[in-house]
Amino acid sequence: MASVHSDLSVSAAASPWGAVALKILVAGGFGAGKTTLVGALSEIRPLRTEEQLSELGRPLDDTSGVEAKRTTTVAMDFGRIDLRPGLALYLFGTPGQDRFWFVWDELAQGALGAVVLADTRRLSDCFPSVDFFEQRGIPFVIAVNCFEGTEAYAPDDVREALDLDPGVPVLLCDARRREDGRELLIQLVEHAAARR
Numbered sequence: 001m002a003s004v005h006s007d008l009s010v011s012a013a014a015s016p017w018g019a020v021a022l023k024i025l026v027a028g029g030f031g032a033g034k035t036t037l038v039g040a041l042s043e044i045r046p047l048r049t050e051e052q053l054s055e056l057g058r059p060l061d062d063t064s065g066v067e068a069k070r071t072t073t074v075a076m077d078f079g080r081i082d083l084r085p086g087l088a089l090y091l092f093g094t095p096g097q098d099r100f101w102f103v104w105d106e107l108a109q110g111a112l113g114a115v116v117l118a119d120t121r122r123l124s125d126c127f128p129s130v131d132f133f134e135q136r137g138i139p140f141v142i143a144v145n146c147f148e149g150t151e152a153y154a155p156d157d158v159r160e161a162l163d164l165d166p167g168v169p170v171l172l173c174d175a176r177r178r179e180d181g182r183e184l185l186i187q188l189v190e191h192a193a194a195r196r
């Protein structure tokens, strides 16, 4: 991945001591697996901002399809991967619920690209993420998080349902698996490099 870095330097935040950080967002609808993916990929203990879902929030928090969910991200997730000395990936997981939209613009500043997680039980929940990145010209890949017991869909079906541009990669994944996450990041960096 390091070889692609020279093409992507515009998105890199260089520190005064020469270290470079590439910023990648992990987005998608409520409960799609964003916190899980950042945690699976991060080489440091990820920063999380989880709060309990409560009875009071029930009218706002649509847990249909993810009834077992007990907590939700209220600000962001943060993880880090060191690619080599002086070059790191910073991963920022977005909050999934509409009422935290105000955080997104801040998180998206200077991002190289985004992984948009999709849950096929609630596919329309990732429309706002897709719109967000399309409108800002930020490259993204779609990662269909394959929860057990859900119907399997081919990537092309998901592409059609989301009305994506032909070049946008669509991959199937298990957000808990680091290997899957790495493949997503590689596809994202290659996609971002191709778009430049």
Ligand SMILES: Nc1nc2c(ncn2[C@@H]2O[C@H](COP(=O)(O)OP(=O)(O)OP(=O)(O)O)[C@@H](O)[C@H]2O)c(=O)[nH]1
Residues within 6 Å of the ligand: 029, 030, 031, 032, 033, 034, 035, 036, 037, 068, 069, 071, 072, 073, 074, 094, 095, 096, 097, 145, 146, 147, 148, 173, 174, 175, 176
């Ligand atoms: N079976 C299965 N469960 C998963 C997978 N990914 C996430 N989960 C579970 O799904 C639930 C939701 O995952 P989170 O990672 O919290 O989802 P999120 O997108 O960060 O949720 P919000 O921040 O509330 O929007 C958790 O209980 C995870 O353990 C997966 O690939 N397979």
Ligand SMILES: [Mg+2]
Residues within 6 Å of the ligand: 034, 035, 036, 072, 073, 077, 093, 094, 095, 096
């Ligand atoms: Mg979360």
